[in-house]
């Protein structure tokens with residue numbers, strides 16, 4: 381799933397309303413971000429997790445404000461926590477080079493890449509340990525170098541006196557030429573190591589050097605930068621024996637030679653990889669059981685994008701949210717429960733919600749979230765810009781049906797009049813513009829109508845959904861009631877809901893119709909009069925989902941349970 385790679389800057393706090401946002405969710409997010417800025421708190425950005433609609437467009441157009449940033453989800457993903465600028469090592473590197481990179485960059489593991497930059501494996505200290513830690517039970521292996529003479533010269537920072545075919549990968553065995561001339565070569569013969577695979581590390585022992593050349597060894601390494609006889613060089617040329625002058629003493633040279641082995645044989649070819657867009661929550665388990673210290677992060681083309689270590693996954697998630705106009709996680713942007721929620725500003729019922737740390741939670745039973753935000757401006761001694769004041773008026777008017785909804789409080793009226801003065805905007809004119817801004821039912825498909833302002837609820841494990849549309853009169857609805865009812869039934873089946881309901885509210889008369897699809901046990905208990913056999917009920921005087929309809933529906937659910 382590579383949904384929504386919206387790059388989240390790490391220090392941003394998003395102020396965001398509920399899914400399927402209504403005007404109050406959008407307007408209060410914009411206004412609260414403006415309040416934060418007015419208070420000098422940095423990096424608060426208004427966001428939304430759903431599409432706009434005609435009413436929202438009308439409001440934002442009137443006050444010349446862009447739509448908030450769209451976030452399809454806030455799931456923390458691998459790319460948010462991975463280490464991007466990864467040091468890699470080419471597969472033909474020497475162990476010395478790999479070791480130096482591990483040491484210099486203080487990493488547990490290096491990705492090994494081929495010429496095209498594709499990961500072929502990984503290398504870590506434990507892998508290299510086999511090269512550097514003596515295995516006394518296998519002395520022959522201890523003397524083995526798997527690489528090229530050129531690599532050996534490079535590792536030794538040596539002067540090459542004479543070289544033959546030095547770039548050929550080969551298996552070489554190293555011996556110190558420290559014994560008596562008569563003993564030299566006896567052990568090698570016993571071990572069955574051919575001269576062509578032998579290297580001798582030797583000081584200024586001309587007798588041993590000449591004997592080695594005579595035997596046709598692959599090369600001699602003269603240590604401590606000691607002078608080499610012209611005769612030795614001449615005979616080596618004639619016999620095709622390599623001669624290298626190492627600046628190090630014999631003991632050091634013997635150590636360093638072994639690090640010239642190519643990493644090829646110690647690369648761990650099996651490694652775990654993960655897409656940069658994978659959700660952190662999906663890979664936690666994989667990470668816990670992983671033997672290696674890290675996962676390779678690959679981009680869409682399979683190229684290395686970064687490395688995710690076991691400690692990266694413990695880093696705190698940087699994405700922060702302020703929830704406005706909702707507090708139930710089922711209504712929040714997808715992934716909200718995986719990031720830090722720092723504040724909640726709301727006027728709905730309390731739903732089940734846990735936070736790891738204490739947060740600022742303002743929940744006030746007033747007509748709109750914009751009322752609360754405007755009140756915060758006022759009590760802080762701050763005056764919003766006329767545009768922000770107008771946007772708050774719009775959220776307030778939209779949610780309270782211009783102070784007519786039963787959710788309306790005296791405070792809403794008082795705040796609306798204060799905002800009206802700041803914005804230089806007449807509430808009645810604004811209300812007219814908002815409520816005549818286009819019929820949702822006329823302009824949209826049945827699927828869009830039932831999802832435009834849909835909210836999901838979870839009541840003791842009973843999942844249900846209640847959508848609402850506000851219309852000027854019911855005529856548009858009656859024209860399409862059958863197809864809308866069909867869509868509501870589809871929605872219920874698809875989302876496996878106990879029931880799905882749609883409240884169609886007439887703003888003119890302040891009455892609603894309720895369309896319900898679902899559990900017959902619940903539908904039978906509805907005490908309002910049924911208009912048609914089609915599960916449409918007449919709800920006179922009901923206009924508020926949160927204050928009237930939800931409490932009524934939850935009381936029916938409680939009846940069923942008891």
Ligand SMILES: [Mn+2]
Nearest residue numbers: 404705749779
């Ligand atoms: Mn609201």
